[in-house]
Amino acid sequence: MQTVEYYSPNYNKKERSKKSIKMIVIHYTGMQSERESLNRLCNVKSKVSCHYLINKNGKIFRLVRDKNTAWHAGKSCWSKYRNLNECSIGIELVNKGHQFGYTSFTQKQILQLIILCKILIKKYKIPINNIIGHSDIAPTRKIDPGEKFPWKILSKHKIGIWFNLNPKLLKKFRKKKIEKKQDKIKFFRYLNKVGYCTSLRTNNFVHNKILKAFQRHYRKDLINGLLDQECLIIASNLAKKT
Ligand SMILES: [Zn+2]
Numbered sequence: 001m002q003t004v005e006y007y008s009p010n011y012n013k014k015e016r017s018k019k020s021i022k023m024i025v026i027h028y029t030g031m032q033s034e035r036e037s038l039n040r041l042c043n044v045k046s047k048v049s050c051h052y053l054i055n056k057n058g059k060i061f062r063l064v065r066d067k068n069t070a071w072h073a074g075k076s077c078w079s080k081y082r083n084l085n086e087c088s089i090g091i092e093l094v095n096k097g098h099q100f101g102y103t104s105f106t107q108k109q110i111l112q113l114i115i116l117c118k119i120l121i122k123k124y125k126i127p128i129n130n131i132i133g134h135s136d137i138a139p140t141r142k143i144d145p146g147e148k149f150p151w152k153i154l155s156k157h158k159i160g161i162w163f164n165l166n167p168k169l170l171k172k173f174r175k176k177k178i179e180k181k182q183d184k185i186k187f188f189r190y191l192n193k194v195g196y197c198t199s200l201r202t203n204n205f206v207h208n209k210i211l212k213a214f215q216r217h218y219r220k221d222l223i224n225g226l227l228d229q230e231c232l233i234i235a236s237n238l239a240k241k242t
Contacts, residue, residue, distance in 0.1 A: 022126060026134065110154075135217070171230070196213070209225070
């Protein structure tokens with residue numbers, strides 16, 4: 001794999017061990033241009049960075065070495081992990097994002113991402129369910145990489161998990177209300193199993209954000225933050241895969 005070497009000073013100077021790397025977090029840059037994104041990620045004042053950035057032509061820039069902790073995740077949580085910079089590799093995809101004109105990711109971008117992820121998964125023995133989006137680990141603050149990110153395609157390459165349910169059948173349960181409190185409890189239990197950090201004790205605002213993150217990832221054509229039977233069935237299927 002060819003990478004273009006760049007240098008970002010935004011990482012912890014203390015090196016980490018190979019076995020501390022347990023996750024891959026996908027982002028979009030959310031800025032007007034590739035140049036602007038690279039400048040920001042390499043500017044000491046911004047205090048943000050990532051390990052890799054993939055531009056629209058599929059060119060991969062390496063900004064921080066894997067053995068260094070890059071600053072891409074911020075306050076975050078997944079499974080038993082907290083503040084995921086320490087245990088993750090951060091990959092940015094060039095995309096203007098929701099604020100400046102969200103577009104589909106390019107084929108070249110996704111192809112290179114798949115190649116990169118495969119190398120990282122093998123090298124660090126990253127579990128399949130630990131390849132996730134920024135919004136999954138920080139649902140109250142972040143919405144990247146967003147609903148145009150092709151998780152289903154990636155899962156076919158064993159990058160991230162996906163459900164196996166008949167889409168037509170599934171759609172019949174869309175917007176069907178969850179009546180029983182027990183089912184709501186079940187839903188959040190399934191989400192926990194998948195990796196989302198949630199508990200029934202968190203308030204409605206947080207629940208709504210977590211639900212949206214879940215939908216953005218697994219049911220991209222209806223992101224309303226409302227729990228329905230379709231979401232429950234998807235979550236139940238995913239929980240079996242972890
Ligand atoms: Zn991000």
